[in-house]
Amino acid sequence: MVLKRRLDDPESYDPATEPPDPFARPSAPIANASPRPWQGPPARGATGEATNAPPPDLRSTLAALLSQAYGGDDPQAAQAFGNQAGAAGEFLPLLGSISSGQHSVDDFKRGDMVGGGLNMLGALPELAPLLGTVGGAAERGGLSALRGAPANVEGPVPHVVEAAGKYADAAGIPATRQSSYAEVNPRRAGYIAKAYDRMPHDPGNPKVAASYQALADETMAQWKALQDSGAKIEFMKPGQADPYPGGPRDALADIRANNHLFVFPSEQGFGSGAAAAADNPMLADTGLKQGDHNILVNDAFRAVHDYFGHGMEGAHFGPRGEENAWQAHKALFSPEALPALTTETRGQNSWVNFGPHGEANRANPRDTIFADQKAGLLPAWATREGGMPMAYRAQQVGTAAALLSALGLAGSSQRKE
Numbered sequence: 268m269v270l271k272r273r274l275d276d277p278e279s280y281d282p283a284t285e286p287p288d289p290f291a292r293p294s295a296p297i298a299n300a301s302p303r304p305w306q307g308p309p310a311r312g313a314t315g316e317a318t319n320a321p322p323p324d325l326r327s328t329l330a331a332l333l334s335q336a337y338g339g340d341d342p343q344a345a346q347a348f349g350n351q352a353g354a355a356g357e358f359l360p361l362l363g364s365i366s367s368g369q370h371s372v373d374d375f376k377r378g379d380m381v382g383g384g385l386n387m388l389g390a391l392p393e394l395a396p397l398l399g400t401v402g403g404a405a406e407r408g409g410l411s412a413l414r415g416a417p418a419n420v421e422g423p424v425p426h427v428v429e430a431a432g433k434y435a436d437a438a439g440i441p442a443t444r445q446s447s448y449a450e451v452n453p454r455r456a457g458y459i460a461k462a463y464d465r466m467p468h469d470p471g472n473p474k475v476a477a478s479y480q481a482l483a484d485e486t487m488a489q490w491k492a493l494q495d496s497g498a499k500i501e502f503m504k505p506g507q508a509d510p511y512p513g514g515p516r517d518a519l520a521d522i523r524a525n526n527h528l529f530v531f532p533s534e535q536g537f538g539s540g541a542a543a544a545a546d547n548p549m550l551a552d553t554g555l556k557q558g559d560h561n562i563l564v565n566d567a568f569r570a571v572h573d574y575f576g577h578g579m580e581g582a583h584f585g586p587r588g589e590e591n592a593w594q595a596h597k598a599l600f601s602p603e604a605l606p607a608l609t610t611e612t613r614g615q616n617s618w619v620n621f622g623p624h625g626e627a628n629r630a631n632p633r634d635t636i637f638a639d640q641k642a643g644l645l646p647a648w649a650t651r652e653g654g655m656p657m658a659y660r661a662q663q664v665g666t667a668a669a670l671l672s673a674l675g676l677a678g679s680s681q682r683k684e
């Protein structure tokens with residue numbers, strides 16, 4: 268069987284033709300999947316054995332975790348993810364049992380096993396980051412660098428973590444740390460960049476307006492928490508020399524050493540083109556001032572994202588650092604605000620680093636061509652850590668089906684034309 272069309276190439280991805288995503292709903296924080304009887308990476312005893320390893324019934328654990336994290340109060344979505352977990356629990360051991368002689372190929376040909384396995388394979392891009400969560404999120408309030416962080420990432424800024432914890436408690440948000448320092452998936456980032464590029468500026472859309480209003484409200488609440496923590500924010504003045512000549516990492520060092528941050532105000536730069544419309548909700552006036560500067564929602568957002576998003580895990584400002592800043596900061600936002608947050612961070616950064624000017628921007632960050640500023644919502648899959656478009660998942664299922672057919676494992680190899 269020859270696959271005549273590849274759907275897993277971001278260049279061929281057209282968001283306008285994306286089929287409905289059965290899981291298209293804001294995902295609750297992974298913390299909502301508790302309780303679970305283990306936390307953090309498995310501890311090791313003196314002999315090396317795991318002393319707090321996950322319980323043996325991984326299938327039921329996965330089903331509960333996925334159903335609650337992605338299904339919530341939507342029974343259909345919960346059942347779908349429960350089925351995915353069930354497929355993973357049955358399909359993978361079966362492969363091993365065939366090689367060991369416990370089962371025959373005829374057992375494998377059973378339609379429910381093949382179908383369940385293919386469904387599971389299609390969901391793997393989204394299952395993968397959650398499988399890391401099953402191993403335990405990093406301890407909230409911990410100050411060690413996340414597992415997998417580069418050596419030059421110093422880890423969380425203590426006073427930022429303290430401020431974030433107080434905000435989360437006051438807001439009733441069950442915020443947890445991510446399980447590890449995320450890698451950037453260039454293919455996923457390319458899909459997100461393409462989706463952002465084609466996303467219309469649509470602030471009048473009720474769904475867009477509602478998410479951006481939630482983002483604005485929660486940004487200002489975080490701004491107050493930042494001020495209450497004693498952090499000092501200064502907006503740069505016109506003509507002021509760059510306070511961080513060594514690059515954005517100097518900003519993180521300033522937060523760490525001085526609990527201070529310079530912020531580039533929106534009035535001096537808001538995107539690279541003329542597409543910054545006056546009706547962009549991020550340009551709304553907050554009613555607050557610093558000297559002669561009227562603080563806009565986007566100004567406050569830049570401050571809280573750099574402070575909390577980058578400071579909570581010590582994430583840097585390159586492509587990988589921005590992905591981790593999104594992952595860290597989204598723990599402080601509600602599901603209603605998450606879509607707008609994703610557009611403003613993960614969406615724009617994916618366009619900058621993996622969009623039409625991505626290669627040049629990565630090579631020369633100081634000459635970055637920024638994304639046009641638009642108020643819109645990306646496809647729901649982009650708000651999930653391991654999310655991929657349905658076209659990609661369909662390609663994975665198709666590839667697996669072709670492989671099984673070629674191996675004679677999916678029934679007869681004879682086909683009627």
